[in-house]
Amino acid sequence: xxxxxxxxxxxxxxxxxxxxxxxxxxxxxxxxxxxxxxxxxxxxxxxxxxxxxxxxxxxxxxxxxxxxxxxxxxxxxxxxxxxxxxxxxxxxxxxxxxxxxxxxxxxxxxxxxxxxxxxxxxxxxxxxxxxxxxxxxxxxxxxxxxxxxxxxxxxxxxxxxxxxxxxxxxxxxxxxxxxxxxxxxxxxxxxxxxxxxxxxxxxxxxxxxxxxxxxxxxxxxxxxxxxxxxxxxxxxxxxxxxxxxxxxxxxxxxxxxxxxxxxxxxxxxxxxxxxxxxxxxxxxxxxxxxxx
Amino acid sequence: xxxxxxxxxxxxxxxxxxxxxxxxxxxxxxxxxxxxxxxxxxxxxxxxxxxxxxxxxxxxxxxxxxxxxxxxxxxxxxxxxxxxxxxxxxxxxxxxxxxxxxxxxxxxxxxxxxxxxxxxxxxxxxxxxxxxxxxxxxxxxxxxxxxxxxxxxxxxxxxxxxxxxxxxxxxxxxxxxxxxxxxxxxxxxxxxxxxxxxxxxxxxxxxxxxxxxxxxxxxxxxxxxxxxxxxxxxxxxxxxxxxxxxxxxxxxxxxxxxxxxxxxxxxxxxxxxxxxxxxxxxxxxxxxxxxxxxxxxxxxxxxxxxxxxxxxxxxxxxxxxxxxxxxxxxxxxxxxxxxxxxxxxxxxxxxxxxxxxxxxxxx
Amino acid sequence: xxxxxxxxxxxxxxxxxxxxxxxxxxxxxxxxxxxxxxxxxxxxxxxxxxxxxxxxxxxxxxxxxxxxxxxxxxxxxxxxxxxxxxxxxxxxxxxxxxxxxxxxxxxxxxxxxxxxxxxxxxxxxxxxxxxxxxxxxxxxxxxxxxxxxxxxxxxxxxxxxxxxxxxxxxxxxxxxxxxxxxxxxxxxxxxxxxxxxxxxxxxxxxxxxxxxxxxxxxxxxxxxxxxxxxxxxxxxxxxx
Numbered sequence: 001x002x003x004x005x006x007x008x009x010x011x012x013x014x015x016x017x018x019x020x021x022x023x024x025x026x027x028x029x030x031x032x033x034x035x036x037x038x039x040x041x042x043x044x045x046x047x048x049x050x051x052x053x054x055x056x057x058x059x060x061x062x063x064x065x066x067x068x069x070x071x072x073x074x075x076x077x078x079x080x081x082x083x084x085x086x087x088x089x090x091x092x093x094x095x096x097x098x099x100x101x102x103x104x105x106x107x108x109x110x111x112x113x114x115x116x117x118x119x120x121x122x123x124x125x126x127x128x129x130x131x132x133x134x135x136x137x138x139x140x141x142x143x144x145x146x147x148x149x150x151x152x153x154x155x156x157x158x159x160x161x162x163x164x165x166x167x168x169x170x171x172x173x174x175x176x177x178x179x180x181x182x183x184x185x186x187x188x189x190x191x192x193x194x195x196x197x198x199x200x201x202x203x204x205x206x207x208x209x210x211x212x213x214x215x216x217x218x219x220x221x222x223x224x225x226x227x228x229x230x231x232x233x234x235x236x237x238x239x240x241x242x243x244x245x246x247x248x249x250x251x252x253x254x255x256x257x258x259x260x261x262x263x264x265x266x267x268x269x270x271x272x273x274x275x276x277x278x279x280x281x282x283x284x285x286x287x288x289x290x291x292x
Numbered sequence: 293x294x295x296x297x298x299x300x301x302x303x304x305x306x307x308x309x310x311x312x313x314x315x316x317x318x319x320x321x322x323x324x325x326x327x328x329x330x331x332x333x334x335x336x337x338x339x340x341x342x343x344x345x346x347x348x349x350x351x352x353x354x355x356x357x358x359x360x361x362x363x364x365x366x367x368x369x370x371x372x373x374x375x376x377x378x379x380x381x382x383x384x385x386x387x388x389x390x391x392x393x394x395x396x397x398x399x400x401x402x403x404x405x406x407x408x409x410x411x412x413x414x415x416x417x418x419x420x421x422x423x424x425x426x427x428x429x430x431x432x433x434x435x436x437x438x439x440x441x442x443x444x445x446x447x448x449x450x451x452x453x454x455x456x457x458x459x460x461x462x463x464x465x466x467x468x469x470x471x472x473x474x475x476x477x478x479x480x481x482x483x484x485x486x487x488x489x490x491x492x493x494x495x496x497x498x499x500x501x502x503x504x505x506x507x508x509x510x511x512x513x514x515x516x517x518x519x520x521x522x523x524x525x526x527x528x529x530x531x532x533x534x535x536x537x538x539x540x541x542x543x544x545x546x547x548x549x550x551x552x553x554x555x556x557x558x559x560x561x562x563x564x565x566x567x568x569x570x571x572x573x574x575x576x577x578x579x580x581x582x583x584x585x586x587x588x589x590x591x592x593x594x595x596x597x598x599x600x601x602x603x604x605x606x607x608x609x610x611x612x613x614x615x616x617x618x619x620x621x622x623x624x625x626x627x628x629x630x631x632x633x634x635x636x637x638x639x640x641x642x643x644x645x646x647x648x649x650x651x652x653x654x655x
Numbered sequence: 656x657x658x659x660x661x662x663x664x665x666x667x668x669x670x671x672x673x674x675x676x677x678x679x680x681x682x683x684x685x686x687x688x689x690x691x692x693x694x695x696x697x698x699x700x701x702x703x704x705x706x707x708x709x710x711x712x713x714x715x716x717x718x719x720x721x722x723x724x725x726x727x728x729x730x731x732x733x734x735x736x737x738x739x740x741x742x743x744x745x746x747x748x749x750x751x752x753x754x755x756x757x758x759x760x761x762x763x764x765x766x767x768x769x770x771x772x773x774x775x776x777x778x779x780x781x782x783x784x785x786x787x788x789x790x791x792x793x794x795x796x797x798x799x800x801x802x803x804x805x806x807x808x809x810x811x812x813x814x815x816x817x818x819x820x821x822x823x824x825x826x827x828x829x830x831x832x833x834x835x836x837x838x839x840x841x842x843x844x845x846x847x848x849x850x851x852x853x854x855x856x857x858x859x860x861x862x863x864x865x866x867x868x869x870x871x872x873x874x875x876x877x878x879x880x881x882x883x884x885x886x887x888x889x890x891x892x893x894x895x
Binding site for chain 1: 361365367369421424425426427428429431432433435436437439440443444446447558559560563564566567570606610611613614615616617618620621622623624625628629
């Protein structure tokens with residue numbers, strides 16, 4: 001039972017990160033109809049920038065802030081310099097370009113930082129506090145929950161309640177009409193990319209200390225898990241992405257705890273295939289999924 | 293994805309009436325290529341022979357991916373994993389034969405056939421799933437396959453020996469070729485022969501009824517369905533064909549390297565293959581050739597460049613491993629934005645432009 | 656006279672791809688009037704509106720709004736120049752609520768207080784919308800969508816309103832109400848309207864000026880009364 005509680009908390013903490021990362025994927029998908037396969041590589045790049053800043057200044061928090069800013073900028077840059085110029089007539093084109101970005105970013109990181117693992121620092125202790133003799137959750141888990149909670153509710157508030165959120169939704173749903181109403185659709189798209197990439201960078205900062213550390217490929221499997229989370233929730237649904245993230249986090253934690261951590265990649269693949277074959281629109285699809 | 297004028301058969305010629313001559317033409321081209329390879333194998337140094345053999349092995353995989361992505365419109369990021377399937381199968385077969393003390397020239401073809409068979413089985417499973425998926429969903433699933441399958445070598449390290457991988461015992465060249473026959477030349481002959489055979493089959497498939505059905509499904513699924521084409525079955529078939537050649541390519545690579553390990557079949561390899569196909573020009577087997585050449589030539593080229601520069605060993609190592617990747621990635625992006633037809637598309641466009649200058653201009 | 660002409664179009668050529676749909680269109684709409692563009696399917700009516708609001712880039716010609724050349728003005732800037740375009744199919748964003756759709760129409764305005772007043776006025780003008788504030792666009796009836804599209808344009812307090820087929824798919828009663836409303840807006844606020852219509856009778860009933868298009872050109876522009884009452888003209892250009 002103790003083990004179950006521990007695995008559940010660990011799964012939720014991991015799942016919160018997947019949720020944020022999946023949410024970033026959903027943001028871009030809704031705005032641009034592109035699944036950003038480069039999101040993992042972009043987030044790692046931001047984490048490397050944070051690593052450089054933190055080792056130079058000795059401040060974790062400065063690096064943390066810099067990572068998010070770097071993520072925002074990188075997202076805007078990718079949209080303006082690359083994605084804006086891709087012919088979206090076939091859905092394969094942006095996917096292929098995103099994969100080119102993956103190769104490019106990972107290679108540049110490898111050239112600058114080398115391919116060895118760098119330590120990823122956690123700002124709080126990762127050893128679990130015990131409540132009534134049961135190890136429950138660590139200060140770091142609390143930090144993860146709080147950060148993701150703030151970001152997710154902040155995004156939800158922004159999209160639902162602020163003028164810029166309204167503009168972004170309008171631009172995503174009906175770009176042509178939105179332009180007629182004076183919305184700078186291109187700018188909203190860039191903002192969407194920046195926000196998503198910033199959230200991705202944040203997720204990378206939170207997940208890397210729990211993994212092997214910093215490496216150009218460190219987010220590959222996280223990306224696959226987050227993509228699975230986004231598909232579980234339905235690519236069009238931000239709340240679905242959050243629930244999907246938690247589901248995937250829990251599943252992986254149980255598989256890892258009861259069957260062995262080697263099996264987690266296989267579990268992700270099986271879950272992804274199962275969801276896509278049974279409910280291609282995701283478990284929370286409100287209507288028939290948009291065929292792509 | 294490729295515009296319709298990029299078909300291998302631009303004029304939409306009546307293929308069936310010409311089938312006999314098409315087959316003969318393909319045979320002639322393959323024979324000529326085979327003779328050329330033999331001639332080259334005698335005239336260049338062993339290392340170049342080995343490189344050419346590697347090109348041939350990659351060509352199997354890129355040609356298969358060309359059929360899938362270029363002709364059938366299905367994207368696969370999982371072909372590295374399919375190559376791994378073929379490679380591990382050939383390793384297990386060859387080890388089993390060697391352990392039992394079996395020898396003979398027919399063992400390697402048997403292992404290769406087993407590699408193709410096992411990859412076909414895996415490809416059929418992925419293909420059935422893929423046939424129900426589109427666009428980013430398909431890309432995501434095959435990406436997951438590419439990330440997860442190599443990790444299985446570690447999960448089941450009792451069979452696959454984890455990160456270490458397996459060795460692939462390969463017999464020396466037959467004695468009938470003489471005692472001093474260079475091993476690399478023999479490698480080129482074996483991989484060259486297998487690849488040319490695979491290409492011959494693919495080329496004929498492309499020109500057959502199936503090739504047209506593949507393209508019809510790519511261009512417009514609904515129209516294809518209305519024309520009585522079983523879309524899902526066609527997509528699975530394309531995936532299986534493509535998997536078979538990828539498995540053969542992986543097996544040949546394993547035979548060339550005489551070892552397999554999960555590191556050789558990472559996600560990067562899958563992205564490489566896709567990139568090779570895109571840069572070469574989607575939808576053309578000649579484009580697949582360009583891509584395979586690039587895969588071998590570019591790392592070689594960057595190696596020579598880094599050797600010319602005087603760099604510290606650590607920096608040189610970082611550059612050597614990553615510079616080709618960076619160039620590949622950048623080229624992929626630039627090609628997709630500027631020249632979606634790839635190298636072969638550029639060449640044909642150039643050819644058309646030259647032709648158009650003549651007075652007999654087609655409207 | 657040109658001082659009071661709000662919209663002046665000279666030699667406008669536009670289309671999709673190689674073949675132009677509009678071949679040298681000339682048109683003048685005086686301020687505070689309603690102009691109805693009528694003509695057969697494919698005459699280029701919708702293309703004219705799309706070219707005016709910059710959704711397609713004209714190949715040649717000139718568009719002057721209150722004397723200002725609109726060439727090179729991005730689509731999203733036109734609303735700031737006082738032009739509102741209610742596109743074909745009305746362009747209600749069905750994923751947004753009625754209130755969000757309406758607020759979107761005034762988001763570009765610096766004067767937040769007046770944008771709020773304009774929103775209130777629209778709710779007063781279209782009572783049913785006020786009752787369905789929180790409903791999503793796709794839950795509305797055709798008539799309500801029409802009100803929403805018009806209301807959203809009016810929130811921006813435009814000088815020139817481009818309307819593409821407002822009668823499409825609506826009951827005659829609703830069409831009549833819409834046309835009456837346009838008249839009322841013209842009289843009360845001095846709104847200028849360029850209206851594209853298949854429904855020639857009701858369009859000419861409300862308009863001051865009738866513009867007949869055929870094959871990408873304006874074949875006749877005359878007072879609407881004249882087009883309506885002159886049997887020869889009607890026979891020649893409108894077929895009824």
